[in-house]
Amino acid sequence: MRLKFRTEGGLAFFPGLRAPIEIDTSELREEEAAELVRCVEEARFFERPEGPEEPPHGAADLRLHTVTVEEGAHSRTVRAYEPIEDPALRALIDALGALAKKLGRTRRTHDAEEDRP
Amino acid sequence: MLPPYVLREIARNGSPAQRDAAMHALASDGTFRSLRQVTPPSGAPGMGIRGALDPEGRKRRTIYDVGNTQNLPGRVARAEGGGPTGDAAVDEAYDDLGATYDFFREAYDRDSIDDAGMPLDGHVHFGVNYTNAFWDGQRMVFGDGDGELFNRFTISLDVIGHELAHGVTQYESGLDYMGQPGALNEHLSDVYGSLVKQYRLGQTAEEADWTVGAGLFTEKVNGVALRSLSRPGTAFDDPILGKDPQPAHMDDFVSTFEDNGGVHINSGIPNRAFYLAATALGGNAWEVAGRIWNATAIDPTLKPDTGFRRFARLTARAVASLYGSGGPELRAVREAWGGVGIDPT
Ligand SMILES: [Zn+2]
Numbered sequence: 001m002r003l004k005f006r007t008e009g010g011l012a013f014f015p016g017l018r019a020p021i022e023i024d025t026s027e028l029r030e031e032e033a034a035e036l037v038r039c040v041e042e043a044r045f046f047e048r049p050e051g052p053e054e055p056p057h058g059a060a061d062l063r064l065h066t067v068t069v070e071e072g073a074h075s076r077t078v079r080a081y082e083p084i085e086d087p088a089l090r091a092l093i094d095a096l097g098a099l100a101k102k103l104g105r106t107r108r109t110h111d112a113e114e115d116r117p
Numbered sequence: 118m119l120p121p122y123v124l125r126e127i128a129r130n131g132s133p134a135q136r137d138a139a140m141h142a143l144a145s146d147g148t149f150r151s152l153r154q155v156t157p158p159s160g161a162p163g164m165g166i167r168g169a170l171d172p173e174g175r176k177r178r179t180i181y182d183v184g185n186t187q188n189l190p191g192r193v194a195r196a197e198g199g200g201p202t203g204d205a206a207v208d209e210a211y212d213d214l215g216a217t218y219d220f221f222r223e224a225y226d227r228d229s230i231d232d233a234g235m236p237l238d239g240h241v242h243f244g245v246n247y248t249n250a251f252w253d254g255q256r257m258v259f260g261d262g263d264g265e266l267f268n269r270f271t272i273s274l275d276v277i278g279h280e281l282a283h284g285v286t287q288y289e290s291g292l293d294y295m296g297q298p299g300a301l302n303e304h305l306s307d308v309y310g311s312l313v314k315q316y317r318l319g320q321t322a323e324e325a326d327w328t329v330g331a332g333l334f335t336e337k338v339n340g341v342a343l344r345s346l347s348r349p350g351t352a353f354d355d356p357i358l359g360k361d362p363q364p365a366h367m368d369d370f371v372s373t374f375e376d377n378g379g380v381h382i383n384s385g386i387p388n389r390a391f392y393l394a395a396t397a398l399g400g401n402a403w404e405v406a407g408r409i410w411n412a413t414a415i416d417p418t419l420k421p422d423t424g425f426r427r428f429a430r431l432t433a434r435a436v437a438s439l440y441g442s443g444g445p446e447l448r449a450v451r452e453a454w455g456g457v458g459i460d461p462t
Binding site for chain 1: 187188189243244245248249250251252253254255258270276279280283284286287288291294302303306330343344355356357358359360362375376377379381382
């Protein structure tokens with residue numbers, strides 16, 4: 001299963017957090033991969049509306065999440081503004097957010113090492 | 118003539134005779150503001166002249182604990198008049214929504230978000246390790262932060278003021294949350310947020326730090342705040358968060374589809390113009406520069422699709438009606454816009 005995840009918006013713009021992350025579950029630790037697959041199933045991801053619903057009038061500093069999941073012939077992109085009340089979708093986004101944080105940091109450590117003369 | 122916030126202070130704390138005189142002055146003062154209070158826009162739930170006669174205002178705060186879920190509203194943790202709870206996020210939200218209400222009431226004679234006593238609802242402990250704060254169209258919502266990069270989002274008075282001010286903009290101009298109008302929407306929230314802090318600390322324009330969100334980053338972050346109004350682009354430069362992307366001049370305007378067309382990016386340009394005007398005028402920023410910007414923010418001709426140049430023109434027009442065209446105020450405002458590459462004429 002392959003996933004793409006991106007968060008936009010919020011009270012400030014942080015260039016370091018803007019890049020989407022791409023995950024291939026075959027490259028994850030077994031339990032991390034299983035957790036993601038379980039979240040995708042519990043969120044009934046391939047049956048969800050693609051969204052996003054319009055944010056409420058006058059709202060500001062809201063964050064918008066974009067999740068794409070590809071599995072076999074299936075591909076679906078779902079976009080949702082916070083707050084995300086559905087606990088199943090929230091669990092998936094929280095799991096992706098945690099991975100984004102971890103991967104972002106590894107990638108950056110990598111870059112820093114490659115930058116060294 | 119005494120300004121309304123001084124009259125309110127007298128109405129609140131003076132002797133019965135002083136109180137009567139102050140209430141009379143407030144009720145009969147012939148400003149645009151009183152006209153607005155007597156004749157609320159048709160269909161709006163205006164409270165009419167009562168707003169001017171109620172010296173205590175109608176500060177009605179409710180702080181909810183969302184219990185680390187995203188299911189609003191959560192349970193009531195502290196209501197108006199209730200004592201401290203010992204929960205830092207609850208008590209900070211309560212105190213700082215109060216400070217923001219008092220600022221608008223005393224500095225600009227505004228009665229809450231809608232200028233008609235709207236209740237102030239703050240929701241804390243939203244989400245898990247949640248690193249954001251937002252205005253959802255009717256309430257203010259604050260996360261606890263992740264403890265790694267961000268502290269709890271109630272820690273900065275100016276962030277609370279920023280969110281409440283989004284409500285003010287919604288009820289006044291309704292600036293679109295996209296492109297230049299969106300950057301102006303963000304700009305007004307940063308200006309009000311910073312002014313609330315300066316007002317509470319009693320700082321002049323020279324003494325103020327002109328940041329939004331100081332204290333929000335943990336010590337692991339290389340940065341002082343979310344934004345700087347005085348030196349946009351210098352608030353943070355961190356290996357994880359990246360570098361503060363705000364421009365300080367139209368030459369560096371950022372065209373992007375991200376962030377609703379850069380609403381949190383290009384707001385740096387009008388932010389710096391406000392800082393330049395406030396420091397050129399000197400003294401307390403909320404008294405002259407803030408009054409000009411507030412008059413612009415509530416100007417009925419400030420349309421939802423207003424861009425930077427038209428907004429700049431409206432500030433110059435506000436100066437002329439508040440202070441006349443021959444004084445240092447107009448020169449300061451014109452030079453401030455010129456300093457960021459915007460022609461306000
Ligand atoms: Zn904002």
